[in-house]
Amino acid sequence: METTAEGFEAAFDAAVAADERIEPRDWMPEAYRASLVRQIAQHAHSEIIGMQPEANWISRAPSLRRKAILMAKVQDEAGHGLYLYSAAETLGTGREELLDKLHTGRQKYSSIFNYPTLTWADVGAIGWLVDGAAITNQVPLCRCSYGPYARAMVRICKEESFHQRQGYELLLALSNGTPAQHEMAQDAVNRWWWPSLMMFGPPDDESAHSAQSMAWKIKRHSNDELRQRFVDICVPQAEALGLALPDPDLRWNEERGRHDFGAIDWAEFREVLKGNGPCNEQRITQRRRAHEEGAWVRDAAAAYATKRRAGSVPAEDGVRMMEATA
């Protein structure tokens, strides 16, 4: 095999063209690596920032059942963040560096999490719409050309489907409840619908990274295609919920075989992205504080590990009891 730079690049191109996966120790173009780090980091940050709007409702969940479900979901988001930070780490970018960039605003998270969760119905709308949009985005990422990212996405997608269904069930319960509950559900859908459509990113002709990402098979479908797919999926689901989607221009287009929908307010999207959304400041402040206030836990664990390496504390049985062979 040729070991020149051209040889490596040809091997990389051939692997991508053949739909093979690129693995951590393979040679890859620096721009491919940088693009993946940017996308995976933003994705990981979104997962852990995404814990906040819903965690806001854990202590006020209306029943023990709903509370247990919500805690499991928020715990999943933490797990998803960790899968993704691990994937980024295989590209040579450490967790500490990524968290630092998040805390100092040098890396972004999905702008959807800068909207507030005003009522209990928002927990349902987030599960149905926000997680639904995330799934639409993420299912094609299971076939992403970078192996560790694709594998993290397989795991995440499996778990996300519970997130979406619990949200849908929650909204259905409210929609079929008292008039006030129904109204609360409708209000949540009204507020989350448009931001959910924005989750797919800017229109194709304005998307900075799309074309190259698709050539590298990091992305498999364009922003607009995925957005359209999501709208088509949601319309019948909203009907079954007995809730309206807040778009007077939303209608079936017989000719296209898809739904037409109204114009998205991209000015709002850009404002939120710039940091002027309702909760940007709160989310990042809370994240920084959680990290700083957790320092003593990290210190204690490290001190304990050091002490044990020195032999002054015995290991627990569970660790010594590992099986000898596979």
Add this chain to the structure above:
Amino acid sequence: MSSSTDWPLWEVFVRSRRGLSHTHAGSLHAPDAEMALRNARDLYTRRNEGVSIWVVPSSAITASSPDEKDPFFASAADKPYRHPTFYEIPEGVKHL
């Protein structure tokens, strides 16, 4: 010291049920093996995905380099006679 950058990286292997081998599930950081096991349980087996977990310090793994893929695995490539499909058997002969 004491920031998580000092914590070693661990590779996590999960046996999904009895009778199957442990399979690589992912990796995580932890200060020691015991914490790595606990974290692995919380991270990779939240839905009964496992009955047994191994954690191995990533630094303890020796890997063949994909860059040397050709020479390293080439010797198997020209030996099709190691596969049953290499052999022609008359039609109608059974249990072969």
